[in-house]
Amino acid sequence: LYYTPDGDSGAPIVGQKNRFYSVDNSTALEMIKRLNIGGSFISSVEDFGMFRRWDEDSNFLLESRVYRMNHPVLSIKHPNMPPFVAPLKLYQTSWKAGGKLKVDQTYNFTWKLPIYMGFGYLVRFHFCVLDAGMADKDKSEFTILINDQMAETQADVIKWSGGTGTPVYRDYVVIMKGDKEGSKCDLLISLQSPDR
Numbered sequence: 001l002y003y004t005p006d007g008d009s010g011a012p013i014v015g016q017k018n019r020f021y022s023v024d025n026s027t028a029l030e031m032i033k034r035l036n037i038g039g040s041f042i043s044s045v046e047d048f049g050m051f052r053r054w055d056e057d058s059n060f061l062l063e064s065r066v067y068r069m070n071h072p073v074l075s076i077k078h079p080n081m082p083p084f085v086a087p088l089k090l091y092q093t094s095w096k097a098g099g100k101l102k103v104d105q106t107y108n109f110t111w112k113l114p115i116y117m118g119f120g121y122l123v124r125f126h127f128c129v130l131d132a133g134m135a136d137k138d139k140s141e142f143t144i145l146i147n148d149q150m151a152e153t154q155a156d157v158i159k160w161s162g163g164t165g166t167p168v169y170r171d172y173v174v175i176m177k178g179d180k181e182g183s184k185c186d187l188l189i190s191l192q193s194p195d196r
Contacts, residue, residue, distance in 0.1 A: 011122065011171035015149040020120070020173040032121065033113055035060065038068050039093030049084030060111045065098035071130045077166050091128040091167055110190040118181030121174050123189060127157040128167040145190040146174045154194070 010021035035057040036042050042054035071092050078085075097107040115121060123146060140159075144152040151172045161168035176185060 011173050014146045014151045014172050014174045032115060036090055036093065038095040039089060042087055042089050046089060047087045054090060057111060060113055062110045062112055063108065066095045067098060069094045069096050075165055076128065079166065080168065085169065086126045086167065090126055094130060108190060108192045110188055113187045114184055115176060115187045117176045117178035117183050117185050119176055121176065121187065123172045123174060124169055126167060126169045129157050129164045141194055143192045143194055145192065146172060147188050
């Protein structure tokens, strides 16, 4: 379910200056996929309050030199949103780039999801900084690309959430235009370290 709270300017439409503000009676919504990044399948009974299913993301992740990180004892605080926005398990796992990255090295995580042309898609990212060391300004910013279009140039989860262990989400809308409406295509979602 998507709604726009009072005072919110709506989700940015990737590649446009417009925003997607609300859903009305002429809008139909269909859930395509919910992914648990770095974690296992979350069944609907494990999703307190909303009873949603979250799939493991590894079948959609294009990177191979990554490894899973688990943070099961991390204390999650919800000062800015209700706890049922996403299940706790969603915030207890992540991926980490393989090897030791030097300061000038970049990382990239890209997921490829099969979708259909001719529709608009809401892409909701759930973020939570799990490592206190990530609060360092040089490490916390990254770029969000959706279908090779810039969605966010300086994404900063610490700035958005207020600190470690505090979840936050961001919404973006992408319009999949093409000559053959209804034909299958891929939605590419990338998180990248900024160019240094």
